Amino acid sequence: MNNSVEIKNLDLEFGAVKVLQNLNLEIGKGEFLVLLGSSGCGKSTLLNCIAGLLDVTAGQIHIKGNNVTWAEPSERGIGMVFQSYALYPQMTVEGNLSFGLKNAKLPKDEIAARIKRAAEILQIEPLLKRKPAALSGGQRQRVAIGRALVRDVDVFLFDEPLSNLDAKLRADLRVEIKRLHQNLQNTMIYVTHDQIEAMTLADRIAIMRGGKIMQLGSPDEIYGRPINKYVAGFIGSPSMNFLEGHLTGDTFEVGDVSIPMAGYDFANGGAANGAATLGIRPEHVVTGELVGNAPFQADVTVDLIEPMGSDTVVDCQFAGARFRLRMDGQARVTVGDTIRLGLDPSRASLFDKDTELRL
């Protein structure tokens, strides 16, 4: 059995609202899959279905080759970590970790051994006798991960586990989760709306929208070859620039500017014609000395600058639209300057204007 989790033709309706529609997903053993989407896209709902906390309307869920569609959450071989930690407030950390094991009627020494191991992995040994109220946010989330860990399961489910933490702690715990996955090699399904978390953690990302998976692929694929305009705009910060124009053969015309598209890898093999949208990531716009090598160059006037230390985001008008580009943090620009920028069509994305699909 190669797949750890398989979801087949899954439907979920709340009354008349279709939250998930005919969803199919196969997650390999040891894979780290991130479900990414804006709020209300059904990603948490999907996770709850996998966990067995919601009854599905149609379809099947298989975990480790067993059909668990009707199984109780505790019988599915999953551990779950929640956004709000969901630690039992009246129990100590040890009590929290052992609650599930006691329910499963495990022998005492086995429980003790598992708690010891989990506490070592997560470095929460000094906290075992404390109540959750006496822990910091990061410690609480670590205990919550520990509660999934002691269950000794194959599949870990994370429901936005880092969203309640402050930025620095989030970055630290993100690395810890990644390390945990490297060491344990469990299957992990991770729900988030944070694209940085998705990009850094995932083996594969599933971008969800309106109860469907828009694109499923490696972070590289999602970033480099977004399947449609929504995915292209969703991934990347600052987000992709879109220029509305017309594609004729190898040339993209927008206003009075024509950009040669030679070198662009068309999805259907050949070139296409018609109304189209050109997407260019701000970080793929070159400036300074590198402009000389770019196939297309233009002069723009700086409208606004956002210095971020490591780099500077510049706002300007290009071909009649707002255009953002990312420059090195060292670059000296001020509002009103004229700078020369260069575009490389091979790193751009083209979308059909009507279907919004990648050309």
Added chain:
Amino acid sequence: MVDVTPDALAGPQGPKPRKTFSRRNIFLYGTLIMVALYYALPLYVMIITSMKGMPEIRLGNVFSPPVEITFAPWVKAWSEACTGLTCEGLSTGFWNSVRITIPSVIASIAIASVNGYALANWKFKGADAFFTILIFGAFIPYQVMLYPIVIMLREMGLYGSLSGLVIVHTIFGMPILTLLFRNYFTSLPEELFKAARVDGAGFWGIYFRIMLPMSVPIFTVAVILQVTGIWNDFLFGVVYTRPESYPMTVALNNIVNSTQGVKEYNVNMAATIITGLVPLTIYFVSGKLFVRGIAAGAVKG
């Protein structure tokens, strides 16, 4: 180092000075004191009257403190005052009330908390309809159901017994208590419930091990509501029991209203205070928890 001398600061600094006898304070505290007096005065009159002898009461100085303090009216109210035929004072009624209140409180809270928990966390089929019917029950006037319940209790063979009254109190506590518990359990984070399910706890496991320990405030509120409500009940007590099992409120009424010879105001006052002591004690003991519990669950719809 930057040198800043203290006197470099000029103008207003530090906490803003406040006048103790500002117009605002006088108005505020004046009103509060007036209202407090308005409520405290009857209690004061009751207490001093209950400690006066009858001759002193006949003088008519209602507000003057007792010249000779006597506790005889209290003793009489407790054990000798006449209620119609018998002269046993309030003591029988007190023990009847205890025997009614304790099982009613325990039963109604036990059932209602499980109801509320099921309604809040386990979305079973027909839950909404069940809840609507239950809440509707809270708005039906008691008088409408008075006689049908007499017939039901008679058919069950419980009419006139204490257990019959206990059942009535338990049922009538159900709508408001269920609402109270449902709202409280709904306010607890849903993820806790989910986590417990992933951890393999069942319906009762989650109720006893997760929900109950987190619900002390709301249980306190429920206990206060039920103890005071059932202790103070007069209507059900007088309708569904016989004279030998009358609760304290009915006994009090009979003492105060029985017109044999002179009206013993001091005994009546003492009897009234004794009857009110139980709810009063409950409020004093659990005041803080009560406020916390009300804030936690009762006011949210």
